[in-house]
Amino acid sequence: MSKQANPAVIGGFVLGALVIFVGALIVFGSGALLRERIALVTFFPGSVQGLNIGAQVQFQGVPIGQITGIGLNYLPDTNNFRVPVRYDIWPKNIAVLGGVGQTNPRAVIRQLVKQEGLRARLQSISVVTGQYVVSLNLNPQLPAQPEEQDYQDAIQVPAIEATRDRMEDLLATLPLNDLVEKTTGTLDAIYDLFSSGKIDRSVESLDATLTQAHLALQTLNHDLKPLLDSLQQVLTNTNELSVTARENIEQIAPALTSAAENTATLTANLQRDWAPLKASAQAALTQGTKTLAALDSLVASDSPTRYQLDQLLRETTEAARSIRTLADYLERHPEALLSGKSGARAR
Known part of the structure; x- marks a missing residue:
């Protein structure tokens, strides 16, 4: 007969x-079951592919929570779908500094x-795993x-469009067919260029x-040395001339x-003697002006002197004629000198 198990031992x-x-839950879960948490929710406008339950919630790269649920809602009024992403943040992971009193985290x-402007955004952490x-x-x-309004007791945090969504929108607007055709045409043109042998001829x-340029540089290097020597001699001569000119300048x-x-002395003397010389010249100029005025009055057409001179000139002319x-x-x-004018006539 088998022995009956002791209930106390089993208990x-x-x-x-x-x-x-x-x-184990406390140790390996870092106390997640016992820590304080605040429920948040964000409705992301695009795809949430790559976001899994248990993924981190970060604030400027610092983990402060984790994803707790990803759902899908259908809105009959607008005939659209939306994706609510629920996540918890842990206030104890955020240290409050300064003299702030007790505050309500919510x-x-x-x-x-x-x-x-607190906003939520999907951010990639691995391009390989997505x-x-x-x-x-x-x-x-x-x-x-x-x-x-709160969504099922969770505070709503608005979403910002993810970089992936912006890239998808950008790619959707790009004319990919035209780009592919142009790229294909460019590659064909490059292939034709290489196939035609023009590249080989261009390289040759x-x-x-380059060979001619190398030869030209060698020739220039050969001819440049005498030119540099001549230039050095010119510089030496110029330096000697400068020294000689400096010495001559110092001598003169x-x-x-x-x-x-x-x-300067002559200028000072001229300035000193200029005043009396100027007065004498001014007096002589005044006297000359008066003399010219007197002469002008003598030779005027209506002056007595002019009349007498004219009369004298006429009489002198008549005397000369006689x-x-x-x-x-x-x-x-x-x-006639001996007999007179009458005797000359009698003859």
Whole structure:
């Protein structure tokens, strides 16, 4: 007959297993079952592929929670679907610094959503696996948004379009067919170019050009040395000329200084003697002006002196004419000097 099991022993084993299980949950779950949490929800506009339950929720790259549920809602009024993503954040992971008193974490989150632009976005953590997390960030540049009603006791956090969604929208607007055709045409043109042998001929021409350039550089290097030597000699001569000119300037500098001093003295003397000389010249000029005025009055057409001079000139002219007539007569009748004019006529 088999021995009956002791219920106390069985109960002890069961109780021990429960204690071990709870301890394992506390140790390996980092106290997730016992920690304080705040339920949030975000309705993402695009696909949430790559986001799994248990994925992290990060704030500026710091883990502060995890995804707890991903659902799908149908809206008959608009005939659309929406994807609610539920996640919890752990207030104990956020240290409050400063002299802030006791605050309600839920009220703080509502204020951040309404006034500071708290938004949720899907962010890739691995391009290889395609996994995503929910990233929370503040966007104070966004306009204030009215507070949304809670969704099943979860605070609504508005979503920002993910980079993946923007890329998909961009790709949807790109004319991919045209791009493929143009790319194919470009590749065909490149293939034809290489097949035609033009590239080989261009490479050969370039090689010949480089060879000629190398020869030209060698020739230039050969001819450049004498030119540099000549230039060096010119610079040396110029330096010697500068030294000689400096020495000559130093020698004639005293003479130039003396000449400048003499010029200054002469200028001072001229300035000193200029005043009396100017007065004498002014007096002479005044006297000359008066003399010219007197002469002008003498030779004026209506002056007595001018009349007398004219009369004298007429009388002198008549006397000269009479003398000339007498001279002509005596030349014809020289005997008139002895017998007179009447005797000359009797003959």
